[in-house]
Amino acid sequence: MSRTVLKALDVLECLAFSGQSLSAPEVAERCGLTRPTTYRLLSTLAARGYVAGGQDGRFRLGNKMLSLSKRLLEYAQLPQLARPELERLCQFAGETVHLGALEDIEVLYVDKVESLTAARMYSIVGSRSPLHSTSLGKAILAFLPDSERTMLLERISLAQRTPNTITDRGRLEEDLRVVRERGYAIDDVENEEGIRCVGAPILGNAGMPIAAVSISGPVVRMTASRVDDLAPALLETGRRISQKFGYISPIRDEPATAASDPAAPTTAPLGEP
Amino acid sequence: MSRTVLKALDVLECLAFSGQSLSAPEVAERCGLTRPTTYRLLSTLAARGYVAGGQDGRFRLGNKMLSLSKRLLEYAQLPQLARPELERLCQFAGETVHLGALEDIEVLYVDKVESLTAARMYSIVGSRSPLHSTSLGKAILAFLPDSERTMLLERISLAQRTPNTITDRGRLEEDLRVVRERGYAIDDVENEEGIRCVGAPILGNAGMPIAAVSISGPVVRMTASRVDDLAPALLETGRRISQKFGYISPIRDEPATAASDPAAPTTAPLGEP
DNA sequence: ACCAGCCGTCCGGCATCTCGGACGTGTCGG
DNA sequence: CCGACACGTCCGAGATGCCGGACGGCTGGT
Structure with a gap:
């Protein structure tokens, strides 16, 4: 053309x-x-x-080329870098762990690790869910820059998925504000009947959320108090995966300095920080 | 503009x-x-x-953005990814190991690991040497695509560094042909008096040489036969580092498939394949 | 020292692209 | 059901960037 x-x-x-x-x-x-x-x-x-x-x-x-494709790189590396952390979190929590990334106006399930003891859920890797009713979606939404979040909220429909779904724009924004302060998002049976989730963001080099991790389980096991108990390990997992993307950060637009080795094995146990 | x-x-x-x-x-x-x-x-x-x-x-x-900046990415990651392999090779060979990358019409020394037993050489990381008289340069030259190699050979001067330096274009091209078949390049006291080296290429995703590794030592220890003895371990090191760049290769222009984990610890001993 | 060749830059004629506007279409809301 | 809006496309007037050519400045060879 x-x-x-x-x-x-x-x-x-x-x-x-x-x-x-x-x-x-x-x-x-x-x-x-x-x-x-x-x-x-x-x-x-x-x-x-x-x-x-x-x-x-x-x-x-x-180097502008690199900084432009940083996002693509992160997306390409996400599954491999996150896998081991997801498995550790799953083993720790004994519940299903999901990895989700923002795609257009929905969250795309990128990976899943199921506990051996938990009842198997149908495979949802590759499928999508709304942003406003899932812990993954809310964790991502909460940590987006204001302008991006606003533009996204304009475009999504806040459809009612369960009686608990937040369908009011104002209440959703208030919930996201809480998520930002608390560090993690809760899906209190807002997306699927009988399922409660906790989600934490994975932040890329520029502090932008590129994905999120979540722990999901049936309400009988995932009580409100257990959600809070699991949160510290979940947040730690999110931080660990976020760190794995840190090695790109020194690449700004000209100076290239040394970076921490992304392949360094971290075998410290999960738990309270 | x-x-x-x-x-x-x-x-x-x-x-x-x-x-x-x-x-x-x-x-x-x-x-x-x-x-x-x-x-x-x-x-x-x-x-x-x-x-x-x-x-x-x-x-x-x-994804075109990514494939264009692949080279930049490789270059940025080279030192970190190569370091552990260089150290192992140095320990195995007991001689100084160099990592060099093609920059313009010379080889740039990117990293160096010195054996504890070997006499220390002056620091050359950051400096440059000719392509035609070093094992690093010849290893890279040999595995470049014909067109690139030809264009480069047009621009370099084949200056005489020692009595052994190959200063004839035809003889150099013949030597490079041998390097391609053998897999490694030999600097037979062609760059510096009393120093003999072996070099092997590091190949990026597209089979293009992005750097080279070499073992250098004084002629009293680095005899012609020792050079050949060290070659298999050197080649193995080159292959190992090359593999670490493999995870980018599945990223072609659209389809994105799973890749081998680049962070997987490989602790197999160095030696004959 | 001279000359030759190349590099980087600058100028007119022409082709191409951009802008502003308007059209047909699909979707959403009333 | 119709109206309204936004989207994607198409068109002429105007501006902008491209080609071919030519000019100083430099390097390297003789």
């Missing part, structure tokens, strides 16, 4: 695939562009940080 | 920072663009995979 933009993307890809720094004439030759056009596009891309121009007149890909 | 490209970048950043899928009008509103322009830019970016457009008319960042 827009031929100018296509050329700019050509330049970007040319630099990315070469992997090396290229001089402007080299870029021009590889992309089949004239020199003036190449200089204009390179300086435009450089002004935004998409390419980094050395003073020696050579250009390489800029 | 190029106002059209700047707008396209605005759209890209808007989608990246929102993290969520946005409808075209939302993008238009956030970026302050008119609807027709927004549609054109979005479809242009979508045609190249920079944004992924759902059939529901919503757009999110495409």
